[in-house]
Amino acid sequence: MTLTVSDLRVEFDGFVAIDGVSLTLEPGRLHFLIGPNGAGKTTLVDALTGLAHGSGEARYRTRDLLTLASHKITRLGVGRTFQTATVFEELSVLQNLDIAAGVHRARWRLMLPRRGMSEQVAEVLETVGLTELAERPAGVLSHGQKQWLEIGMLLVQDSSVMLLDEPVAGMSAEEREATGELLRRISPERTVVVIEHDMDFVRRFADVVTVLHAGKVIAEGTAAEIREDAEVQRVYLGDTVAAVTETTGEDA
Amino acid sequence: MDALLAQVFTGISAGAVLLLIALGLTLTFGQMGVINMAHGEFIMAGAYTAYVVSTIVASTELSLLIALPVGFVIGGLLGLALEASVLRWMYARPLDTLLVTYGVGLILQQVARDIFGAPAKEVPAPGWLDGSIPILGYDFPLTRLFIIVLAGLCVAALLAVLRFTALGRQIRATVGNRDLAETIGISTRRTDRATFFIGSGLAGVAGVALTLLGSTGPNLGTSYIVQAFLVVVVGGIGHLKGTIVAALGIGLLQAFLAHALTGSVAQVIVFLAIVAFLQLRPQGILSVRTRSLA
Amino acid sequence: MRLPTLKHAYPYVGWLLLAVALLVLAPAVLSDFRLGLLAKYCCYAIAAVGIGLAWGRGGMLVLGQGLYFGIGAYAMAMHLKLADAGPGGVPDFMALYGDATVPGWWEPLRNGGLALVVILVLPALVAGLLGLAVFKRRIKGAYFAILSQALAAAFAILLVGQVKTTGGANGLNNFQGFFGFALFDPANKRMLYFIAAGILLVSILAMAWLYRTRFGELLVAVRDGEERVRFLGTDPANVKLAAYVIAAVLASIGGALFVPIAGIVSPDDVGVVASIGLLAGVALGGRASLLGPAVGALLIGYAETSLSEAFPGSWSYFQGALFVLVILLLPGGLAQLLGLVRRANVHRGNSVGDHLLRGVPRGEQGETEVTRSASEEAAAR
Numbered sequence: 001m002t003l004t005v006s007d008l009r010v011e012f013d014g015f016v017a018i019d020g021v022s023l024t025l026e027p028g029r030l031h032f033l034i035g036p037n038g039a040g041k042t043t044l045v046d047a048l049t050g051l052a053h054g055s056g057e058a059r060y061r062t063r064d065l066l067t068l069a070s071h072k073i074t075r076l077g078v079g080r081t082f083q084t085a086t087v088f089e090e091l092s093v094l095q096n097l098d099i100a101a102g103v104h105r106a107r108w109r110l111m112l113p114r115r116g117m118s119e120q121v122a123e124v125l126e127t128v129g130l131t132e133l134a135e136r137p138a139g140v141l142s143h144g145q146k147q148w149l150e151i152g153m154l155l156v157q158d159s160s161v162m163l164l165d166e167p168v169a170g171m172s173a174e175e176r177e178a179t180g181e182l183l184r185r186i187s188p189e190r191t192v193v194v195i196e197h198d199m200d201f202v203r204r205f206a207d208v209v210t211v212l213h214a215g216k217v218i219a220e221g222t223a224a225e226i227r228e229d230a231e232v233q234r235v236y237l238g239d240t241v242a243a244v245t246e247t248t249g250e251d252a
Numbered sequence: 253m254d255a256l257l258a259q260v261f262t263g264i265s266a267g268a269v270l271l272l273i274a275l276g277l278t279l280t281f282g283q284m285g286v287i288n289m290a291h292g293e294f295i296m297a298g299a300y301t302a303y304v305v306s307t308i309v310a311s312t313e314l315s316l317l318i319a320l321p322v323g324f325v326i327g328g329l330l331g332l333a334l335e336a337s338v339l340r341w342m343y344a345r346p347l348d349t350l351l352v353t354y355g356v357g358l359i360l361q362q363v364a365r366d367i368f369g370a371p372a373k374e375v376p377a378p379g380w381l382d383g384s385i386p387i388l389g390y391d392f393p394l395t396r397l398f399i400i401v402l403a404g405l406c407v408a409a410l411l412a413v414l415r416f417t418a419l420g421r422q423i424r425a426t427v428g429n430r431d432l433a434e435t436i437g438i439s440t441r442r443t444d445r446a447t448f449f450i451g452s453g454l455a456g457v458a459g460v461a462l463t464l465l466g467s468t469g470p471n472l473g474t475s476y477i478v479q480a481f482l483v484v485v486v487g488g489i490g491h492l493k494g495t496i497v498a499a500l501g502i503g504l505l506q507a508f509l510a511h512a513l514t515g516s517v518a519q520v521i522v523f524l525a526i527v528a529f530l531q532l533r534p535q536g537i538l539s540v541r542t543r544s545l546a
Numbered sequence: 547m548r549l550p551t552l553k554h555a556y557p558y559v560g561w562l563l564l565a566v567a568l569l570v571l572a573p574a575v576l577s578d579f580r581l582g583l584l585a586k587y588c589c590y591a592i593a594a595v596g597i598g599l600a601w602g603r604g605g606m607l608v609l610g611q612g613l614y615f616g617i618g619a620y621a622m623a624m625h626l627k628l629a630d631a632g633p634g635g636v637p638d639f640m641a642l643y644g645d646a647t648v649p650g651w652w653e654p655l656r657n658g659g660l661a662l663v664v665i666l667v668l669p670a671l672v673a674g675l676l677g678l679a680v681f682k683r684r685i686k687g688a689y690f691a692i693l694s695q696a697l698a699a700a701f702a703i704l705l706v707g708q709v710k711t712t713g714g715a716n717g718l719n720n721f722q723g724f725f726g727f728a729l730f731d732p733a734n735k736r737m738l739y740f741i742a743a744g745i746l747l748v749s750i751l752a753m754a755w756l757y758r759t760r761f762g763e764l765l766v767a768v769r770d771g772e773e774r775v776r777f778l779g780t781d782p783a784n785v786k787l788a789a790y791v792i793a794a795v796l797a798s799i800g801g802a803l804f805v806p807i808a809g810i811v812s813p814d815d816v817g818v819v820a821s822i823g824l825l826a827g828v829a830l831g832g833r834a835s836l837l838g839p840a841v842g843a844l845l846i847g848y849a850e851t852s853l854s855e856a857f858p859g860s861w862s863y864f865q866g867a868l869f870v871l872v873i874l875l876l877p878g879g880l881a882q883l884l885g886l887v888r889r890a891n892v893h894r895g896n897s898v899g900d901h902l903l904r905g906v907p908r909g910e911q912g913e914t915e916v917t918r919s920a921s922e923e924a925a926a927r
Contacts, residue, residue, distance in 0.1 A: 017633040032825050049777065061751065070777055071777075071779050071781045072776055072778055073777075075779045079777070086771055086774045087771075087774070088767045089770060090766060091766060092764065095763050095767075098763070099764055099767050099775070099780075100778045102760065102764065102778070102779070102780060103778065105760075109760065110759060110760045110761040111756075111760075111761060112760065113758040113759050113760070114758055114760055114763065152880065157778065157779065190689050208902075211605045217757060247763070286687050287691070287692075308809060325887060338870060338874060341874060342874065344879070346688065347607050347687060347688060347691065348873050350607065350691060350824065351822070351829060351873045352870050352873045353870050354822055354869055355865070355866040355867065355868065355869025355870040356870060357866070358862045358863075358869070359862065359863055361862060362859065362866070365859070365862075390826075393765055396811055406720070413636060416626075436756070474818065474819065478692075478699045481692045481695075482692065482696055485688075485692055485693075488886075514707055515707070516703045516706060516707025516708075517704070517707060519700065520700045520701075520703055520704045523600065523697065527680075527693060527697070528683055530680075530683070530693065
């Protein structure tokens with residue numbers, strides 16, 4: 001299912017964080033969102049998931065995401081992760097996944113205890129490589145494992161759009177590699193959008209790259225095309241002053 | 253017209269009392285996130301300070317003026333002791349500070365009861381606050397006027413400290429970004445202590461002032477603390493201006509309602525109005541957008 | 547498939563011990579007077595069980611449970627006064643303070659069955675409305691605590707102000723009968739004790755079930771990461787609301803039983819001080835543990851009585867010190883101590899269920915914007 005963003009604007013007290021962004025996010029390809037600090041990448045995801053208020057339109061299925069509450073957006077099939085992996089540290093990996101899987105359960109079943117684990121959860125555990133750690137509290141996981149758990153939580157929800165905010169930041173080289181492979185595995189059946197800083201990683205795994213700068217889309221294309229783009233080079237190499245002034249609070 | 257004016261004056265002076273008791277909280281609660289229930293007992297300590305000073309200083313004309321700075325220091329020292337002994341371990345658990353400081357408050361109440369006895373004490377008001385002056389045809393009691401002026405002075409002093417002194421800059425820097433403040437060489441521990449000293453000292457001043465309005469008992473603080481917190485919450489946590497507006501607004505509302513209804517019903521309606529208000533503005537009068545997960 | 551293990555049985559063993567102590571041991575050993583006191587503590591404990599759910603598991607610092615305790619207590623007290631007065635009669639105090647007419651809103655409580663319905667439904671309605679307003683607007687943490695406290699304060703002020711219809715500061719007292727049973731009869735007093743202890747045990751059992759359900763796990767998840775839950779497709783407000791309503795109803799039941807047992811209810815039993823007093827036992831026993839809140843409340847009740855008897859005036863010091871020491875050093879309460887012992891004896895505590903029962907909530911705490919954004923920055927580097 002395609003998510004179509006048109007003319008999205010987000011303002012914070014007069015500061016324009018997203019300035020008329022239009023984007024088409026299609027399933028089946030690994031879509032990367034890049035840009036210097038303060039470009040508005042996280043804000044874009046925030047706006048699409050009900051965390052920041054934006055104007056314009058974000059059409060998904062028959063709904064405009066900008067008009068929906070966060071939990072309803074999730075129920076519609078649009079999931080996200082956070083830069084700081086936020087999992088329930090006191091609950092086990094399994095419980096974390098089970099709570100995520102709750103989207104598809106009838107309400108009254110909340111009144112029953114959890115028994116065993118569903119096939120779907122077992123499958124996801126396998127996919128994200130956390131089977132061994134299923135019973136451990138999520139708090140003991142490494143940074144990378146927490147990110148995988150977050151992705152796993154989206155997988156058990158069967159989100160058809162996954163918005164991942166810097167999933168490989170702070171990971172070791174091997175973990176990055178594994179994550180990239182994981183993203184590649186899950187992207188054919190869904191829309192996966194990844195915010196990333198590391199250009200090597202982008203180059204290796206991206207099908208499509210969108211470059212944001214100062215709240216606007218300045219380029220879109222394959223990694224190779226982006227690399228050649230003069231405007232992108234100017235933004236990344238020159239013009240650092242503008243990026244610095246807009247960094248305040250952004251993407252933090 | 254006169255009745256209306258009387259309500260406005262009553263409301264403003266009630267607001268000034270609220271402002272005085274809540275001012276210190278805007279620092280400790282607003283800036284530091286500590287929910288200090290013992291703030292009420294610091295107020296009580298200020299009131300007893302006024303009582304003790306009045307027994308030592310023969311001149312009733314002077315004792316109030318002496319008690320004000322002494323009350324500030326006593327309240328401040330109590331706050332400092334609380335911060336150094338208990339609260340410094342609890343900055344990661346702001347909600348739990350509420351219960352801990354409530355416990356401290358209970359102990360302080362009992363200490364007061366053991367030292368001064370349960371019956372309330374009267375502090376003689378200085379002669380120069382006797383009587384009233386006519387303002388717009390309304391006889392305004394001088395004690396009330398004094399409290400309004402005192403509240404104004406405290407706000408001005410606090411603003412001046414925060415704006416123009418090195419300490420004020422350090423406090424604002426620490427509140428803004430604790431880690432960053434530390435990296436630029438600010439001792440955040442020292443700043444915390446100073447903030448707490450000033451905030452608690454203001455409670456002491458409020459306590460001294462309250463002796464002008466009524467008698468002083470061990471439970472003095474409990475009767476004010478809930479209102480004080482509501483003022484800060486309505487004003488928007490951490491906003492001095494919001495606190496001023498909220499204190500005056502609540503004072504006026506209470507005065508008008510109390511005139512129309514009975515005092516207790518008025519108080520209940522004010523509470524409910526505050527709950528309703530927070531429906532509209534969950535972050536208080538002056539709210540700031542944040543980009544954090546909130 | 548996880549088989550039921552000793553770990554799952556553990557709380558039930560504790561429950562069984564408590565049941566034996568309350569239903570067999572206490573009635574055999576204690577005098578009627580002491581048993582009456584224990585019955586009173588059981589009423590507090592019932593409210594405490596609810597607080598354990600809302601505060602320990604849900605992370606909502608409910609500072610104003612006196613409101614719901616009071617709703618139940620006053621509803622019961624009003625019914626008892628009307629029943630004492632007989633059909634069409636006027637409660638004694640109304641003749642004393644007022645014009646000896648029964649206000650219209652008292653009348654429905656003449657009917658005992660209706661009174662019970664009010665005791666169960668009214669707190670649920672009030673808590674439901676309030677919770678809806680508060681949680682949907684995402685008022686939480688300190689804001690919520692202060693608001694709930696303010697409501698208890700307002701309720702107490704209202705009661706004091708309405709002398710003619712609520713007995714004012716003196717409250718309602720001097721009850722003769724309880725649903726047809728004479729309250730001066732020791733046998734009936736014992737019956738009341740068994741009712742209170744029984745309801746307490748049943749409510750703990752209900753919590754044990756609730757804590758094991760998915761709802762129980764979801765509640766902990768909301769406590770530790772409210773916003774995360776939102777992004778998993780569940781509105782955390784609904785989860786909190788359910789826990790808050792259950793806690794309110796339990797407090798109301800405790801209050802309703804308190805009236806015939808204590809023989810009095812006054813604004814002092816519902817105000818700010820009483821409300822925080824209810825928290826003392828929960829904190830002592832262990833807010834997030836199953837048995838902790840109830841056991842803590844019983845211990846606090848016992849300690850208050852015996853300390854006040856032995857050293858008048860010392861109770862404030864003791865209660866104050868208890869709040870400071872327990873919250874500061876032992877946030878998981880006595881259950882935390884027990885958990886430490888158990889962990890040392892049996893095996894390394896790597897199980898999450900164990901973690902839950904020991905219960906040292908973390909996520910509930912760092913909810914202020916300052917700490918949150920700081921930690922986010924740190925993590926984002």
